[in-house]
Amino acid sequence: MGLLDYFRNSGRNRGSASVAKERLQILVAHDRAARDRPSYLPKLQQEILAVIRKYVDVDMNAVSVNYEQEDSQEILELNIVLPDAAGRT
């Protein structure tokens, strides 16, 4: 390794610390989002599924509940895949 490379590599941004920082920023944001997620979501999902099952035969995997928090709003997204006509009771 030449002397010039040594100087380049010794810069703060080239070390493993900057990689650590980037990884942490993503990880911590993710942790925080999970922490703040309302705890009623699993139950909500179950109850919605129960209501839908009164009419159509869907399984657990057919309902997905997504919750997202943006700066000023919260979005609750429900996605239900209904079976084709044969499956309806």
Place this chain on the structure above:
Amino acid sequence: MARVIVITSGKGGVGKTTTAAAMAMGLAQRGNRTVVIDFDVGLRNLDLIMGCERRVVYDFVNVINGEANLNQALIRDKRCDGLYVLPASQTRDKDALTVEGVGQVLEDLGKSHDYIVCDSPAGIEHGATMAMYFADDAVVVTNPEVSSVRDSDRMLGILSSKSRRAESNEEPIREHLLLTRYSPERVARGEMLSLEDVQEILSLNLLGVIPESQAVLNASNAGVPVILSSDSDAGQAYGDMVSRFLGEDVPMRFLEAGKKGLFSRIFGG
């Protein structure tokens, strides 16, 4: 009523006990009636760091169970007036700490003290949550290292939800960051997260930065809180930290890599 300070971290081995001993001694040195409690039931070592391990007769769990009263269990520090240690039990399991029991002991201690410093065990299990439940202040001890920073962030989540203050909708716990085992040389080489990196991620009120120091090892070998090694870098950094906690405006020290000649800088000496 005393102010209750919890010394906490998610990860083990980051310097909580070292910090609890130093902070309690520092508060007492400044004339505050202080008691430091070991919440690490089963793995006690605050008594060793405080140098009173041979004077332990009764412990925290004995007091909670009514097998001893507080005056019997408290160990008076011989170096500093107004400082007491309440050791943990070596033999019981952590479930011996109940909310009612801990609350009662803190209430009794609060009548005759200014500060109660709680040395928390690592983790997010029962012992740790008991140590933080009644806190007014939390010192989140963090090393400049990925797993420690992440675990500190998790602790912040728990502090803001599972505490007496949170449950009764009082003013939240005051949270402070203490960065320990900091090595300015390694930061300068880009090998270690810098103070700025950690603050950017956790954004907490910074109480201090304690350098990685041989003085800490020497102090624990001798059973003397490192803050009493007043000519050492770590001892001084802990002194500054206590002053800041008490509201003084003290500049940060020991953040720069030691001044070295050009030669050793180039060749990494």
